[in-house]
Amino acid sequence: MEYHPGLHLLTTLYSQRKDLLHVSGQWKTFIQSQIAIHGLTEVGNCVHDFPDGGYTAVHCLTESHISIHTWPEYGLCTCDVYLSNFRKNNDVITTAIMEQIKLFFEITHEEMHSLRR
């Protein structure tokens, strides 16, 4: 069998939408909608809201995972979208979801890393 590395995008996103960084409710609705739109399969998730604000959420997919960690006190989050290419090439979807995440947070600037793995 041949090995087809996937695409892993890792960003730090800066946003003034403190409401979206503070609690996970809108994120969860948004990202699960993205997962459905792109025909991905969520096999589980863990979402944890911290008592003083900020949240950690990871969505496990048959294709790998999407994760976010927010720090509203710094006005930023770190976000990963990683889709493997074993069953089919998901590169276009990986990029599309990260673009939608940036729009969701109405980001002011970003740092992006892109890895093949």
Add this chain to the structure above:
Amino acid sequence: MEYHPGLHLLTTLYSQRKDLLHVSGQWKTFIQSQIAIHGLTEVGNCVHDFPDGGYTAVHCLTESHISIHTWPEYGLCTCDVYLSNFRKNNDVITTAIMEQIKLFFEITHEEMHSLRR
């Protein structure tokens, strides 16, 4: 407040221990022991075993996350250890846990990426 980027290690690990790549049981025991030993706090996890073998597991931590996706048919897994440094510097722990993961799988070779974020 000052921003202290964390360390995110991303590996592809090759192993002949098909048993460890096939089902998640031993991984879960191992990694939760590592989380406890290093004083990290798991706030949730999702672990999914695929019907034909292989698993996806993500452990959400107050410090960020640890993830693994295994493909026993290729004899490999992709693994992330990402600990933020907001509360304290966790770089030593990040590196130590990745080393323990390599020992756990008795890896034959690896590809490693290291990111500050």
